[in-house]
């Protein structure tokens with residue numbers, strides 16, 4: 001079944017990651033700002049990604065997760081952020097809990113991870129590729 005990467009961005013970093021992931025796993029890509037009523041139903045793998053601004057994701061992303069709360073535990077979520085280490089982990093956990101998403105990961109400087117074997121981004125893609 002086809003996968004889809006849903007994302008929202010303010011400055012473009014999340015879009016870059018979303019496009020990279022979608023290209024690697026052969027998934028559709030959906031910009032929530034252009035398609036706010038996008039529907040994940042019918043997709044085998046659903047990835048949701050965005051940046052964080054003053055501790056919050058964009059309302060569109062929250063709305064999407066809320067609208068599909070029943071499916072959200074199956075979403076693979078990525079957050080692009082400036083924080084690192086413990087503070088980034090805490091931020092990610094708080095946001096993932098708010099959104100009700102399942103597997104989650106944060107990327108700090110994701111461009112530096114593209115094509116780098118064993119990087120968080122490549123491991124995330126590997127996990128998505130192995131997901132049925």
Ligand SMILES: Cc1cc2nc3c(=O)[nH]c(=O)nc-3n(C[C@H](O)[C@H](O)[C@H](O)COP(=O)(O)O)c2cc1C
Pocket residue numbers: 008009010011012013014015050051052053054055056080081082083091
């Ligand atoms: C106004 C503003 C607030 C931000 N707040 C946070 C924050 O609370 N935590 C964090 O880790 N990064 C924060 N960042 C960094 C962004 O999350 C990071 O630049 C991310 O790549 C933005 O995603 P985007 O390029 O897809 O919009 C902030 C950046 C800006 C410009």
